[in-house]
Amino acid sequence: MKTIGEVCWSLLLATAAALPSYAQSVQKQPADSAWSVQLDQIRQVAAMIPGRRALRVNVLKFAESRRSKKFSVQGAPDEPSVQARTVFQVAYADGTVMIDSGMDEQVHRFFGRGVIEPYYPDAAKQVERALRSSRAIIITHEHGDHVAGVIRPPFAAELAPKTLLTRAQVEALQTNPQMPEIKITPDMASRYNVVDYEKYLSFGPGIALIKAPGHTPGSQMVYVALESGREYLFIADTAWHMDSVRLIKGKAAPWIQEEEVLLLAQLKWLNELYRKEKNLFIIASHDDEEHKELIAKGVLGNGLE
Secondary structure (H helix, E strand, C coil): CCCHHHHHHHHHHHHHHCCCCHHHHCCCCCCCCCCCCCHHHHHHHHCCCCCCCECEEEEEEEEEEEEEHHHHCCCCCCCEEEEEEEEEEEEECCEEEEECCCCCHHHHHHHHCCCCCCECHHHHHHHHHHHHHCCEEECCCCCHHHHHHHCCCCCHHHHHHHEEEEHHHHHHHHHCCCCHHHCCCHHHHCCCEEECCCCEEEEECCEEEEECCCCCCCCEEEEEEECCCCEEEEEECCCCCHHHHHHCCCCCCCCCCCCHHHHHHHHHHHHHHHHHCCCEEEEECCEHHHHHHHHHCCCCEECCC
C-alpha cells in the first residue's frame, strides 16, 4: 500500500501534468456568479485517493495579535480579542501534512503596525521542526502569517519540493505581495508545486482542497476526514472569529480589502454546516477561543508532533 507521501505527490505530479479536477465533471459556475460548493461533492473528492486516513489533527499557536473584536466581526462590541497566529498538523500513521507554515518574527511585526505583540520563539521552532519533518505542506492563502514559513527560512529550498501553492497564490506573491518580505521571483516560484483547479482538488486520503477566493484571490479551504469518521473544515481567514460564521457577519477591518459578495456566500454555506453537521468541526485559523475549546474537548491536539 502506498504511503501518504507517495499518494500525495503522485497526485500532485499528475495534477501539474494535466489531471482534470473533479469540478470539470460537475456543472461549472458562470464567471459572475456567487461562490457555491456542496459538502457531498467535497466528501467524494476526499475519498478519491485510496489509503488509510489521518488519525488526528493538531494545532499550535506561535504568536498573537491583540485587536478589538469589532474589527473581526461586523457589529461586535469594542472589547479585547486575541487573534491567534497558528499552524495545523494532520497526522497519519506514517507521516504528517501541515496546513500553513507560520512566520518569522520580522514578518510578525508587520501585523502589529508599530505595536509589539506576543511572539513565542519556542513555538516557532516547533513549527520549523514540524515543517521540515512533514510529508507535505498546504498553504491556505498568500498572506505572510500563513506562507512566510515556506518562503523566508534558510531551509526554504528544502521545503519547496513538498509545498503546494496555487496559481493564484503564486501570482499574488509575485505581483502584489502583502509585504515586501514575502515577494517571490519566477525562479523561486518554479521550486514549488504549483497547481490550478476549478473547484475541488483531491490531495491525499481524506483530504480535499476547496477553491474559496474572497479574503484573497488565492484563498482555499481544506477538508479533512479522519479514519474515525470525524470531519474538519479549515476555513483559514474566511472568518477571523467563529461569530462571523454563527451570525453571517463579515469583518470590519479597514486595513483589508476583500470580495464581500464571495465571502458572504461562503459564510452562509458555513453557517448551514455549523447548524446541521454536528460531526464536522469548522476551524477558523485565528479564533483563539475556539481553539482552546476544541483542545479541551480533544478535537484538536495541543502542539505538533
